[in-house]
Amino acid sequence: MKIYKTIFVILLTFMMLAACTSTKLADIYDEDSVINRAKEIVELINTYDFDTVNAQLRDDLQDQLTSAQLKEALEGKLANAGAFIEYQSSTAVGQKSKSTGEDYATVVLVGKYENSTIVYTITMDSNLDIVGLYAK
Numbered sequence: 008m009k010i011y012k013t014i015f016v017i018l019l020t021f022m023m024l025a026a027c028t029s030t031k032l033a034d035i036y037d038e039d040s041v042i043n044r045a046k047e048i049v050e051l052i053n054t055y056d057f058d059t060v061n062a063q064l065r066d067d068l069q070d071q072l073t074s075a076q077l078k079e080a081l082e083g084k085l086a087n088a089g090a091f092i093e094y095q096s097s098t099a100v101g102q103k104s105k106s107t108g109e110d111y112a113t114v115v116l117v118g119k120y121e122n123s124t125i126v127y128t129i130t131m132d133s134n135l136d137i138v139g140l141y142a143k
Contacts, residue, residue: 032101033110035133042097045114045129048137052081052127053091065136072140081142089121102130111138 032038051060057077061069095117102111113130130139 030101030103032099032112033103035110036099036101036112038099041099041112041114041131041135042116044131044135045097045099045116045127046094048129048140049116049118049127052077052142053085055082055085057081060137060140063137064140065132065134065138068138077140084125084142088123088125092119092121095119095124109133113139 032041048060048063051057051063055078057074060077061072061074064072096115097117098115100113100115102113103109104111109132111130111132112135113128116127116129118125118127126143128139128141128143129137132138
């Protein structure tokens with residue numbers, strides 16, 4: 008349970024940095040590109056490739072959220088969910104950090120699995136590096 012709290016705090020911190028109002032995507036982002044990028048991350052998660060997911064995180068986050076922590080947080084959820092079937096929906100919104108002025112893109116993907124649904128919230132910076140990852 009401690010690992011879940013740690014991951015939640017890290018993700019919450021970065022979401023608060025980006026905190027802000029959700030709006031349309033900034034001009035630097037293409038909606039299809041950010042949705043496809045988020046789907047790439049979910050595909051890696053679905054194949055339990057947590058090392059590659061970790062490598063997709065922005066450099067300053069890779070030590071804060073390790074492959075082992077990702078595995079611990081997601082492996083059981085994926086096993087219980089069963090095989091991935093399809094994306095039921097996808098949405099992309101923009102956020103602007105009040106402290107740095109940096110624009111972020113946040114994608115929410117609803118994945119349908121054999122036994123349940125998992126909602127992924129994936130936030131990325133202008134380089135499409137992952138700065139936030141949450142699965143519920």
